[in-house]
Amino acid sequence: MTDPRPRLQTLIFEVIQQCNHACLHCYNVWHPDAKRRPVAYPHGELNTAGTLALLTKALDETRCRHVTLTGGEPLLRQDLPQILDLLHERDVTTTIISNGRLLDEPTVVDLLDRGVGLFELPLLSHRREVHDRLSDSPGAFDAVLAAMAHIRYHRGQFVAVFVATRLNLPDLYDTIKLAFAFGSRGLMLNRFNPGGRGRAHLAELLPTADQMRQALAVADAAAAEFNFSISCSIPIQPCLVDTSAYPHLSFGFCAAGTDRAYYTLDALGNLRPCNHTPTILGNLLEEPFSDLIASERMAPFVEAVPRFCDPCALRDTCQGGCKAAAQVCYGSLTAEEPFLHRNRVHARPLLESR
């Protein structure tokens, strides 16, 4: 008999909202808006028993074999070991997204023993001052390299994340080399996607389409040179950048509403379509998972595409990029997200027939 529970490739669990860094590009939805006014997003977290019950319910009601723990900074959560033990017992593989600051050697060994399969760690530049500036945290660069060294030494796996901004794009090649030298399993080349605190730094950080093209060329050559996996998961609109010109890179588009969706559970049990949107589908403590992601509830998010994209042959694939960024920056899921909005005058006309 077919298992009726929804199948999830991954569930993102924001275990804590607190963070010990203040990255300029941070997209966490609970941060103040561009004018630094507080947002209405619920704050707080469940206690340990409540959190374990919440996670158990999520795993019971879905077919999910991978959970990504993020925050805030998940290492700030005192009961992280218990959360990991639960996931290990349920045979769920785990990724931790961390800034690396608290990943000292004993902690790394403990987390690996508890089954953490992958760490996603930022490497924003090969230059200390650039990484620290983007993290708004002195010492961030040395801390994350130390974390990478510990993970490598203890046979764990990590992937470096490079958030592409105007400030660090010139450093991309040397940063890839450094990530490779430290034993990173790959690089996530994520263009800056404004949201959260990042909205206040939009003009300072958002690269142009031309800058992204140059960066992708650099990354493509480096991927070939080092036989190194590089993926670009934040959507890059094909009308702005011809991604087929970079055969050694992989590109992704918004997966909301599919079984590849990044459904995001916050520390209070609120479920969202992805981690970039503040849209709350409902609370998992109050409703079944399948009801929360029912198509009628997801439709406003899934179907939203900017009018600009209507004539495009790739409308349904690209969906205009990141609709969550449009939502948090311009107040509407159907607005043109910042990367498209700021570069659309250079959009390629070849996609006009549908």
Add this chain to the structure above:
Amino acid sequence: MTLTRRDFIRSVSIAIASLVMAGCISSGGQDDSPQGRLRSCWLRLDWLARQARGDYERGEQARDELVAEHRAALDDLVAAGEVDAAVADQVQVAFDEAAFHAWRSNAPMTCYMALPVEYGGRDDLLQQAELLRKAASGLDPAVVEEVQAAIARDIALFEAAAGPEAGAKLIEQFETGEIKASPEAVEAARILVDLLLRRTE
């Protein structure tokens, strides 16, 4: 750090999957017995890899199909009294892991899913060591030393694995408890080696 009980069967399965996908295990012809169907599932991991390339859903479907076929063949073996149920569960765990590995290594990457486990070869390690040497001047020497030690260890592992003592070393690690595994997992590994590697000899 030593391997955990769970890691043992995962390591065995990924090693076998890698051999299959590298074309190192011959098909041996049509065999509709439960053993033959079991073997066929493993030998189709390269097909799964091809299905997964560039198409997430197609790969997922193929993985589901293979995992179900594998379980069905195992159930027949258990029903016939040829394999203990607990051992069969371990064989299935091994196949689940192998299929996941084959799929994940080929399906398009996404931001929040574990990356393919791509173990770098000796040349990769030498290249890493060289790049690290060039980058080291501005970095914390203790951190650089730790990475250098890891690289040197991994190079030594590669060299040892290629040497005549490799098998004996693994057995020694198992006997001294460095590699932990339940009796069911060891039996499952034996079955898989027998099923897939013996016929290749």
